[in-house]
Amino acid sequence: MGLFGNSTNKEAKKLYNEALPLYEQGQYEEALELMEQAAELDHKEAMYLCGNMEASMEHHSLLAAKWYAKAAEKGHSEAKKRLNDLCVDSSVRKQYHLEKELIKRAESGAPEAQYAYADMLYHDGVDKNDPGRARLSEKERKKKDTEDALRWAVKAAEQGNMDAQLLCGLICSSKLKDNKSADRWYKAAIEHDDPGAYHSYGLFLSDNKQYKEAAECFLKSWDMGDSKWSPMSCIRAYKNIGTEKSRKEALKLCSRMISELSSEEQETGNKPEFIKDIAHVLSVMGQVYYEAGDKNTALQWFLRSYNLNGSIQTIRRCAKMYYGGDGIKKDYEKAYKIYSSIAEDKEYDRDAIYQCGIMHFFGEGVPASHEQAFQYFLRLWDRGDTMGRYLCAAMYHKGMATAPNSDDAFEIIQGFPHNIFESRQEEWIQECVKRGYYTWPHLKLETHTVYL
Numbered sequence: 001m002g003l004f005g006n007s008t009n010k011e012a013k014k015l016y017n018e019a020l021p022l023y024e025q026g027q028y029e030e031a032l033e034l035m036e037q038a039a040e041l042d043h044k045e046a047m048y049l050c051g052n053m054e055a056s057m058e059h060h061s062l063l064a065a066k067w068y069a070k071a072a073e074k075g076h077s078e079a080k081k082r083l084n085d086l087c088v089d090s091s092v093r094k095q096y097h098l099e100k101e102l103i104k105r106a107e108s109g110a111p112e113a114q115y116a117y118a119d120m121l122y123h124d125g126v127d128k129n130d131p132g133r134a135r136l137s138e139k140e141r142k143k144k145d146t147e148d149a150l151r152w153a154v155k156a157a158e159q160g161n162m163d164a165q166l167l168c169g170l171i172c173s174s175k176l177k178d179n180k181s182a183d184r185w186y187k188a189a190i191e192h193d194d195p196g197a198y199h200s201y202g203l204f205l206s207d208n209k210q211y212k213e214a215a216e217c218f219l220k221s222w223d224m225g226d227s228k229w230s231p232m233s234c235i236r237a238y239k240n241i242g243t244e245k246s247r248k249e250a251l252k253l254c255s256r257m258i259s260e261l262s263s264e265e266q267e268t269g270n271k272p273e274f275i276k277d278i279a280h281v282l283s284v285m286g287q288v289y290y291e292a293g294d295k296n297t298a299l300q301w302f303l304r305s306y307n308l309n310g311s312i313q314t315i316r317r318c319a320k321m322y323y324g325g326d327g328i329k330k331d332y333e334k335a336y337k338i339y340s341s342i343a344e345d346k347e348y349d350r351d352a353i354y355q356c357g358i359m360h361f362f363g364e365g366v367p368a369s370h371e372q373a374f375q376y377f378l379r380l381w382d383r384g385d386t387m388g389r390y391l392c393a394a395m396y397h398k399g400m401a402t403a404p405n406s407d408d409a410f411e412i413i414q415g416f417p418h419n420i421f422e423s424r425q426e427e428w429i430q431e432c433v434k435r436g437y438y439t440w441p442h443l444k445l446e447t448h449t450v451y452l
Helices: 002-024 028-040 044-055 061-073 077-088 090-096 099-107 111-123 138-157 162-175 179-190 195-207 211-223 230-241 244-268 271-291 295-307 312-324 332-343 350-362 370-382 386-398 406-412 418-434
Strands: none
Touching (some): 044 077, 077 099, 090 111, 099 111, 111 162, 195 211, 195 230, 211 230, 230 244, 244 271, 295 312, 312 332, 350 386, 370 386, 386 406, 386 418
16 A cells, blocks of 8 residues: 555656646646646645646636645645635635635725625525524515625725626616616726626616617627627617617618628537527517518518527517518418417417417418317417417307317316406407407306306
8 A cells, every 4th residue: 555655656746747847838738637647646736736727717717726625625725825716706606615705805805805795795695594684584685685785896896896886887776776876887887998898888778778878888899899799789779769870770780790690600610509690680670670660671581580490589570460461461371371380389389379279260361160279279278378278168168179068168167267267258259359250159157157
C-alpha cells in the first residue's frame, strides 16, 4: 500500500512538473489536461491551479469551484479563499452553500456581493424559517424581501454597479410602481454603454408605451451586438409607434434581421432554428401590414410564415382571416384546410378543433355532418374542454350523431356547474344565430334531468 502510494505521488508530481511551465506561459489548453491528471492523483497544488485555469474561462465557474473545493478539503487556504470569491455566482453559491459568505462580503461593502445578495433576495427571498421572517405572513415576507433587495441593490448601484442599477429599475417599476425612480436608475445603467442595459431600458419604456424612445434603445443595443433579443424588440417598438414612417422602418429592420439570420445560418448550419426565426420575422411583417389596414398583403406574409411552419398563432390567424373574411374574400374551404391541419397536429389546439366541429355542424367549407362535428366535440371533451362537454351532452339529448339518450346526457354533465352550463349554451346559441340556425333548443339543467 505504501509503495503504491509513493508511486502515485511520484506520478502526480511528474505530471504537475510537466504542466507547470505551460501554466506559467499561459498555455492553459495544454496545461489543463496534464494538471487535471495530477489533480486526480490527489496533488493539492494541481487542484488549485486547475481551478485557476477554469476560472479564467467564461461560464466555467462551477468547474473552477469544483477544483477549489477539492483543494480546500486538502487544506489549501488560497483555494478556500478563491472558492469563497465565487459566492457571487448563484450556481456556485447554491451548490457549495456560500450564502453566509455572500452576506459577509456584502456587509463589507463589495458592490458585486451587494448586487448578488440583492438579486438573491429579489428572486428567492429569505427562508421563511429565518428568525427575522418566522412570524410574518407570506405577503409580509415577500414585501420584506423586496424592501431588503432594493436596499442592497441601491448600495451597489450607488457604487456604480450596472447590474444593481438595472435591478433597482426593475424593482421600482414592477414592484413599487415608481416609474420616476425606475427611469433614473435605468438612465444610470445606460451610462455604462452596455447593450444589455439599453435593452432593459427599452423594455421599461415599451411597457410604458414610450415606443419611440424604446425603439431607439433597442436599436442601440442591436447595433452594439445584441442579436438575440433586441432585433425583434426593436421591430415591434417601431411597429407600435403606429405611423407610416415607423412602419416602413419596421419593415426595413425586418429585412436587416433576415439578412443577419441568413449569414448566421451559413456560419452555424443550424437550418431548423433559422427557418423558425425567419417564420417569426415574416409573421411580424404581416402584423405591420395588418395594423396599417393592408390586410391582403398581411395575409400573404402570414401565409409565407405558415408555409415555414410558423407559430400556431400565425397559422390560426390565416385561418381566421379566411373564415371571417377579415379584409379579404371569405373562403371557408381554405379556412377549413388550415384549421384541420392544426387540429390533426399532435399538439392540442382547442380553437382549431372547435372550429372544425362548427364547420362540420353547419356545413361551412365541408359537407354538413353532425357525426363529424360530434367527433371533434368529443375530442374537446376528452381534453377537459367545457364547451366540448356541453355540446356532447346536448347532442346526446337531441339524438344528433347518436340515438337520443337523456340519461347519457345527464351523466356527462353531472357536477357541471350551472353557471358554466349556461355560459357555454349562450355561446353556442350565438354561433347558431349568426348562421340563421334558430332550431337549437334552450336546454335547462336541473338536479336529475336535462329537458327542453
